[in-house]
Amino acid sequence: MAKRLKRFSRSQLVIPVFALFLLIVFNLIRDAGFFELTIITNNLGDTVLSGNIVSILNGASELAILAIGMTLVTASSRGQDISVGAAAAIAGSIFVSVLRGAGQITVPVILIGFLASCAVAVVFGAFNGTLVAIFKIQPMIATLILFSAGRSIAYWINGGATPTVENSLVKFIGSFIPGIPIPTPIIIVIVFGILVSLVLRFTNLGLYTQSVGINEGSARLNGINTVWMKLLSFMILGICVAIAGCINVCKIGLINHETLLLDIEMDAILAVAIGGNSLSGGKFSLTGSVIGAYIIQALTVTLWAMKVPSTAVKAYKAIVIIAIVAISSPVVKEYALRLRDRLFKKPEKLEQSFQEGSIDGGKSL
Amino acid sequence: MTRNRGLNAGIPAEKRREPISNTNLLLTITICTFIGMYVLAMLVWGGGFLNPQQFLDIFNNNAFLIVVSCGLTIVMIAGGIDISVGGITALVTMACVVYLDDQGGSVIGSAVLALGIGTAFGLVQGVLVSYLDIQPFIVTLAGMFFAKGMTTIVSAVPRTAALESFVALKEFRIVIPGIGSYGKAGNFIPARIEIGVIVAIAIVLAILFILKWTRFGRNLYAVGGNRQSALMLGINVKRTKFYSYLLSGLLSGIGGYVYLLHTGAGNASNATAAEIQAIASAIIGGTLLTGGVGNVIGTLFGVLSLKTINNIVIASGLREPYWQSITTGLMLCFFILLQSIVLALRSKGGFKLPGWMRFKSDSIKKDLAT
Numbered sequence A: 001m002a003k004r005l006k007r008f009s010r011s012q013l014v015i016p017v018f019a020l021f022l023l024i025v026f027n028l029i030r031d032a033g034f035f036e037l038t039i040i041t042n043n044l045g046d047t048v049l050s051g052n053i054v055s056i057l058n059g060a061s062e063l064a065i066l067a068i069g070m071t072l073v074t075a076s077s078r079g080q081d082i083s084v085g086a087a088a089a090i091a092g093s094i095f096v097s098v099l100r101g102a103g104q105i106t107v108p109v110i111l112i113g114f115l116a117s118c119a120v121a122v123v124f125g126a127f128n129g130t131l132v133a134i135f136k137i138q139p140m141i142a143t144l145i146l147f148s149a150g151r152s153i154a155y156w157i158n159g160g161a162t163p164t165v166e167n168s169l170v171k172f173i174g175s176f177i178p179g180i181p182i183p184t185p186i187i188i189v190i191v192f193g194i195l196v197s198l199v200l201r202f203t204n205l206g207l208y209t210q211s212v213g214i215n216e217g218s219a220r221l222n223g224i225n226t227v228w229m230k231l232l233s234f235m236i237l238g239i240c241v242a243i244a245g246c247i248n249v250c251k252i253g254l255i256n257h258e259t260l261l262l263d264i265e266m267d268a269i270l271a272v273a274i275g276g277n278s279l280s281g282g283k284f285s286l287t288g289s290v291i292g293a294y295i296i297q298a299l300t301v302t303l304w305a306m307k308v309p310s311t312a313v314k315a316y317k318a319i320v321i322i323a324i325v326a327i328s329s330p331v332v333k334e335y336a337l338r339l340r341d342r343l344f345k346k347p348e349k350l351e352q353s354f355q356e357g358s359i360d361g362g363k364s365l
Numbered sequence B: 001m002t003r004n005r006g007l008n009a010g011i012p013a014e015k016r017r018e019p020i021s022n023t024n025l026l027l028t029i030t031i032c033t034f035i036g037m038y039v040l041a042m043l044v045w046g047g048g049f050l051n052p053q054q055f056l057d058i059f060n061n062n063a064f065l066i067v068v069s070c071g072l073t074i075v076m077i078a079g080g081i082d083i084s085v086g087g088i089t090a091l092v093t094m095a096c097v098v099y100l101d102d103q104g105g106s107v108i109g110s111a112v113l114a115l116g117i118g119t120a121f122g123l124v125q126g127v128l129v130s131y132l133d134i135q136p137f138i139v140t141l142a143g144m145f146f147a148k149g150m151t152t153i154v155s156a157v158p159r160t161a162a163l164e165s166f167v168a169l170k171e172f173r174i175v176i177p178g179i180g181s182y183g184k185a186g187n188f189i190p191a192r193i194e195i196g197v198i199v200a201i202a203i204v205l206a207i208l209f210i211l212k213w214t215r216f217g218r219n220l221y222a223v224g225g226n227r228q229s230a231l232m233l234g235i236n237v238k239r240t241k242f243y244s245y246l247l248s249g250l251l252s253g254i255g256g257y258v259y260l261l262h263t264g265a266g267n268a269s270n271a272t273a274a275e276i277q278a279i280a281s282a283i284i285g286g287t288l289l290t291g292g293v294g295n296v297i298g299t300l301f302g303v304l305s306l307k308t309i310n311n312i313v314i315a316s317g318l319r320e321p322y323w324q325s326i327t328t329g330l331m332l333c334f335f336i337l338l339q340s341i342v343l344a345l346r347s348k349g350g351f352k353l354p355g356w357m358r359f360k361s362d363s364i365k366k367d368l369a370t
Helices: A003-009 A016-029 A052-061 A061-077 A084-101 A108-131 A138-155 A169-174 A186-202 A204-214 A215-222 A226-252 A264-274 A286-305 A312-325 A330-344 A347-359 B024-046 B053-079 B085-101 B107-131 B136-154 B166-172 B196-211 B216-224 B226-234 B236-261 B274-284 B295-313 B322-346 B361-367
Strands: A038-041 A047-050 B174-180 B189-196
Touching: A003 A047, A003 A204, A003 B136, A016 A061, A016 A264, A016 A286, A016 A312, A047 B236, A052 A061, A052 A186, A052 A215, A052 A286, A052 B216, A061 A084, A061 A138, A061 A204, A061 A226, A061 A286, A084 A108, A084 A226, A084 A264, A108 A138, A108 A169, A108 A215, A108 B196, A138 B322, A138 B361, A169 A226, A186 A226, A186 A286, A186 B189, A186 B274, A204 A215, A226 A286, A264 B053, A264 B136, A286 A312, A286 B236, A286 B274, A312 A330, A312 B136, A330 B166, A347 B274, B024 B295, B053 B085, B053 B189, B053 B295, B085 B107, B085 B136, B085 B166, B085 B236, B085 B274, B107 B166, B107 B236, B107 B274, B166 B236, B174 B274, B196 B216, B216 B226, B216 B236, B226 B236, B274 B295, B295 B361
Parallel strands: none
Antiparallel strands: A038 A047, B174 B189
């Protein structure tokens, strides 16, 4: 047990878990009833769970899914994709078009709509991936193109309007399936998370992605198809974008290309960074990114509960984020370690660590 | 036997010249494209494009973008990125308006306040990025959030500056004699530019001087090009990066003041997406995100190109609002691909498509021949 704890304390999950823990403690101190779950009947007559935890988990579902895709892209392509919001707007528009085009909205129609939006999002992901992998353009620059043009393409698909979808099936996906007290987006995130972790465990995706990110040259010499790995990560991000877009459309019931998941790319990149992943690629931890996504949402909900006006929320968010990344920066970590050594280690151990630190291990004397 | 050919291959030793640097080549491409585009617009659509006032209006309306893009160019040359510039601009406009109206400040005082806010942001961001080694994207993203939040804390509603001396400064126009346009009644209206344009041009020239003829400018290129080599040359990498962020913050403050001079109002939604437009202008102007390559003149032409494309779209009758963003995206795509291909062709390895895309027969023949 002690060994496991020690191994955990060295992993990259320490900071996000610690930050989440601090947030929970802060909330409990401020208001002991913050995390209570109540069972209420909502206006549709279903008995559902309600409370701040539910609101945090529900609100962060799109962000968690996008954070998973963004982690893969960051890990393999050493850069970020800033077009996910615009691509989600496009995917949502396709979904809504299919739903409105069919006369009756039934489960097969929703499935076809979802698959269509997936296909379009994967095509756009492949476009980004081609620019990054084959033309060797920086991911942030390559995705700047779709960022500029994406929402306008969604506007064009929608014909300039903000079409609505009013249907009980859509409401099932967006809020609650009757009989299940947990909101459906949370269930979708759990299912997607399980799927992704199974894929990572039973295939080589994780290993190859990390190799390409850590050292592309040696990965290629080892026989890994680096172009295909990068392309694949962008296409997986495309699938995540489609899921996030469809969830958001179902939640809100209409699609507004201007405001759908606005600025979510920044939050997704933040989630990846808070999760301890390096933004310049390499080893990644999907758990960390998902925890990062929930930290961001928990922060927002905490600030709402403290009656901070919603426009000023951003300023406080910025301070907390700076605090988290400053603590996890290597310079600060090294300083903290040296401080700990100075204060707490016994003299012989200090002597030993000095000797270990010197080039020859203290043997030349 | 490799097929690598240096840029001077095949030329006898006495005739070899220094090949044109990457920076200058991309700059030339940008300027030629802009001139070509504008001439084409003048020929095909005539009308507004032949009016010199419309050309000067691009400067008038976007002087702040020019200033802000210069700051971003500096940071990108040194290898970083700064996406807080839009937020700082908005904060500066709001803070200056509140200072001018509520606190009864002077115009000079508000200018000092603008510089102060910009420098403060640049200072904090510079320390966090260069000395604490945090990712610049995260730091400047947090800076943008903080600036946007502070804008609404300073004043929740949009405000217009009402101080007479400031309004007089805002309305002041410099007349350019000789060129002008004919109004509807046939009278000659000489071309006018605002004060902000003078500030913007002065900034561009100052930054050009810094980049080309000071040691600090050379250090920026070195740090951006290859950080390890710069370190081994004895350049203080951390200090250079710190100064680049400081300068970018300062220029965002100036840009905010120029924006205020243009619109006269403080509003939380001022300069939204300015950072993306500034990055796009810098890229069109030939600055690479990876650093080491870049030129402010290119950025200036980048801003002009970006805005000219909008005018062309309007002139060609595509009036739906989405066409502007789509054409901006297409132009970005064109420039990015062009830059990538040009740089790949100039590098030692040449431009290589992945194996499955190449024509098989050629490579097999060459392999068999050697």
